Amino acid sequence: MIRIFKNYEGQKELQELNSIELESWVALTNPTSEELRNISDSYQIDLDDLKAALDTEERSRLENEDNYTMILVNIPVVxxxxxxxxxxxxxxxxxxxRKVVFxxxxxxxxILKQFIDGLVPNFYTYMKTRFVYQILYNNATLFLYYLRVIDQRANQVEEILHETSRNSDLIQLYDLEKCLVYFTTSxxxxxxxxxxxxxxxGLKHYEEDQELLEDVIIENKQAMEMTYIYHNILRSTMSLFGSIIDNNLNQVMKFLAAITIVVELPTMISGFYGMNVNGAGMPFSQSPFGFAIISVFSLIVCLIAVYILKKKNLL
Incomplete structure (x- = not known):
């Protein structure tokens, strides 16, 4: 899709045009091959450079050619x-x-919708360099906004994990960390x-353009620092919850092992009396109170085992 916009001198409102005019802005959104070819032929822009902006793996770069200057940057999307x-x-x-910004x-x-909706002050399509810097400034501020959203989401997931350690919540933390990796690289x-x-x-500068560029660089550096901080915090949080889950699992396994020991003692004693041997040699086998005595003895052995395990912090 191709949309054409222009500010006429003396007018602040952005006008949408049907054809490309001098000092206009041409916005190509997911353009077809034919649309790219027409722009390439009409304005002597390398077709491969135009297609580079449609490659999700393309790196940011600045190239100055005879008929145009290409600026390729990465922008955040949801x-x-x-x-x-x-x-x-x-x-x-x-x-x-020389005539148009594409x-x-x-x-x-x-980022571009803000210009179309008239939300960017002092925006004029004929001030090409300032327009470019305004795009870059909006890009840096959008990175900062999404970083704050990611941080808030990470805090919400962390609060949930304090109550329950579900796999889905841990996966959300991992997804957020992956987003920060993309942001860091970009x-x-x-x-x-x-x-x-x-x-x-090679670019013509207007008044205050250099100051605007400095603001863009500052905002971008701030976004980088925030990304680095949030990434480290998120990585530490995931590591902490991983350690907590491992520790909880160890505690459960230790408790189950201790319970197994306690339960095994009366089972072992009753197993002795279940042997197919002469009962005359078994203690209390001839006594009418033999069952009660053996049961009480087994209970005492279990209580002693529980006492020893508690003293060793195994229960």
């Missing part, structure tokens, strides 16, 4: 299935030509692109 949410990253391609992405993203590669942009001289 996935939902079976009432479960998880977070990953996909590439967003930004192509700056964005290419696999799906509609909140933010690091985005940082490389931002540092290159700081030194890049």
């Amino acid at each position: 996935r939902e299935e079976d009432e479960k949410k998880w977070y990953e990253t996909i590439p967003l391609g930004i192509f700056i030509t 964005t290419v992405c696999l799906e509609e993203t909140n 933010l690091k590669s985005n940082e490389v692109v931002l540092e290159k942009l700081r030194k890049h001289i």
